[in-house]
Amino acid sequence: MKIGVIGGGQLGRMLALAGTPLGMSFAFLDPAPDACAAALGEHIRADYGDQDHLRQLADEVDLVTFEFESVPAETVAFLSQFVPVYPSAESLRIARDRWFEKSMFRELGIPTPTFANVLSQDDLDTAVAEIGLPAVLKTRTLGYDGKGQKVLRSQADVQDAFAELGSVPCILEGFVAFTGEVSLVAVRARDGQTRFYPLVHNTHENGILRLSVPSTDHPLQTMAEDYVGRVLEKLHYVGVLAFEFFEVDGGLKANEIAPRVHNSGHWSIEGAQCSQFENHLRAVTGLPLGSTAKVGESAMLNLIGEVPAPNRIIAIDDCHLHHYGKAFKAGRKVGHATLRCADRPALERAITAVQALIEPNRS
C-alpha cells in the first residue's frame, strides 16, 4: 500500500519510519528541496496548489493524509475527487481555523476560554471591551509555535494590534490563568473504534514545546477523553487527532486541536506499545488500532535550533535520539529525544541529564 503525504517534514519522516515495517511505501508532496522525509520515500517537489502534481500524487497512491493542517481547502477538495483523503476536508476546515474550532467546542459543550471573532480593529476594540484584558489576539489560521499571536495587556497593546498581525481574520481569547498545559492524543479508526493515549503534561517556552511527559492515572483523563470523543464523533474523524487543554481550577479548558500526529505524542515511539505514527497509519488504512498503553515511564524533549553531539546525548541511559535530518536554525525543531525508563526517579534523572546538554544551546 502506498501512502501519499502532503508535507515532507519530520512528521512525514516519522510516519514513514512507522509505516515501512507495515509494508507501506510513501510519497511526499512538498515544495522544499530539502524536505527531510524525502530520504524515506518519493519526493514530489511541488507547491500545495499545483494540480498537475497533486493529480500525479493521487494517481500513484492508495490514499492521502497530511502532516500539517494549513493545507489549502482547494488542495483537499481537488485530491478528494481522485483518492480517499484522511482526515476529511471538513475536519481540516474546522481544525485550521481557530474561529470554527472554538465555535465547535462551544457547540459541543466543551469549556474553552471566552473568545470573539475579530475581522477588523473595530471588532477588536469591541471584543476587548467585552472580554477584558489581558487577552490574546491570534490569527484564525496559520499560527504555530507561538507565531501569529500577540498578548494584549494594556490598551496600548490593543491599538494597531489587528494591523500588527497582518489585518487578517483573528480571534480574541480571554486570558486563562492556567496551572498546566496538557494534551490528549487520540486515534479513531474508519469503523469508529477510538483509542486514547494517556494525558501528557507539556511545557512550552516562548510558544514552543520543550518537554512532554505522559501521565499515569491522571485525574482528568476521563474528562479529557469525553471532550475529545465528542469532537471525534462530530467530525466522523479518521486518524490521529491531538487536543491541547489548559488545566484550570481542577478542570480543563480547550485550547486547540491538531488534525494530525502531534509533537506532544512523539514520546509514544518508544513510550507506548503502538506509536501515534503507526496508529495514524493503521486508522487511515483501515487496519485495527494498536494499544496506546505506556511502556515504562517516558518523556520527550524537543531539540530546538540544533542537535547536541550524538555521542553525548545517546550516552545518557535509556535516551533515544530522533534527528530530523534538517538544517540547524535558531528556533527550529530539528530533533527530539525520548527517554524511556523503568520508573519515575530514573526518568527525572534522565530529564535533568538531557536538559543539561540542551540548555546551553537554547535559541
Added chain:
Amino acid sequence: MKIGVIGGGQLGRMLALAGTPLGMSFAFLDPAPDACAAALGEHIRADYGDQDHLRQLADEVDLVTFEFESVPAETVAFLSQFVPVYPSAESLRIARDRWFEKSMFRELGIPTPTFANVLSQDDLDTAVAEIGLPAVLKTRTLGYDGKGQKVLRSQADVQDAFAELGSVPCILEGFVAFTGEVSLVAVRARDGQTRFYPLVHNTHENGILRLSVPSTDHPLQTMAEDYVGRVLEKLHYVGVLAFEFFEVDGGLKANEIAPRVHNSGHWSIEGAQCSQFENHLRAVTGLPLGSTAKVGESAMLNLIGEVPAPNRIIAIDDCHLHHYGKAFKAGRKVGHATLRCADRPALERAITAVQALIEPNRS
C-alpha cells in the same frame, strides 16, 4: 554521516530504520533490482566484485558495513583501501568459513562439536572413521538457513556426499544431541566496550529459524558471555556479532558465529532498550553503546513465504509487524512479528495467536 552497506536485504532495511533517527543516511550496494532496503536509501545496483561501483560507494560514504558475511574477501580488501570497514576483513575471513571459525573456537578453549576439514571424498571417509555417525557435512562457506549441509546417518549417506555438496571445501561435524539452541547477540564498540543481549532460545524447522524468545536470568548467560567475549577480543571486533550455541548437558557447545546483525536479535527492536540494529550502528560509527536490557517479555516469530493479512496479525495485542517489502516465495523470510508483553503468560498467549495465523501458511 552516511553509511555504506554491502547488501540491501531486510537486514540493511532494518539498519536504515534504526539509523535514520540518529541522523544517518544510507547507500546499499546490491545487484538485486528489487533490494528491499532501497526504499530507505541510495541503491547502487552492482555486483559485489564490481570495483567501479565499490569505489563509488567508498567515495560517497563515511564507512562501510555488511549485512551478510559471504562478501568476497577481495571486495573487503578493495574497500578497505579507501574507507573504514567494520567489522574488519579478518573478522569476515574467519566468520565466513566454518573451518577457520571452528579452529578459532578450539584455539580459544570454547567447546564445539568435533570437526574435521574435508577437501575430498577421501578426507570425508577418514573423518567419518574418526568422528563416527551420525555427523553433519557442511560446506565451509556460503551455507545458510540449512542450505549447504547434509546429515550423514549411514555409510550409504557418506558415499558421494562430498560431490553432492558440490565438491567444495567442507567440514564434517560430529552430531550433537542438544537439548536446545540458544544464541547470544553481542556488540563491541571501537574502544572495546562490550555489551551482551540476554540469551535467546531459538526454534528452527528445516534449518530455518521460526521462533526466538529472549530469556531472563538464563543460567548459562555468564558462560555464553565468557565465550563470546573471547571471540570479540581475539578479532578486535567492532559491531554486532551473533553467536549460536547448542545446549548440551547443562553446558554450551559453539555452533557458529555471524559477524552481523542476526535474525535471532530481531526481537530487540521492540523488546530491548536499544535494538541490535541501533547498537551495530553506534558501534561502527564510534558512538557509545546503548542498553541491551529487555523491555517487557518478548518473542520474535519469522514470517516465511508470505506475510499473513496485516489486519489479522496486527489485531493481536502487542504484536508488531515487520514486513520486509520482499516478493513472497516459499521458504523465503519475508517478515517477522515481534510480541512485547507485560508478562510471560500474556506472551505465551500471543505466541499461540500468531502461530495460529502462520501455521496454515507454512511452506
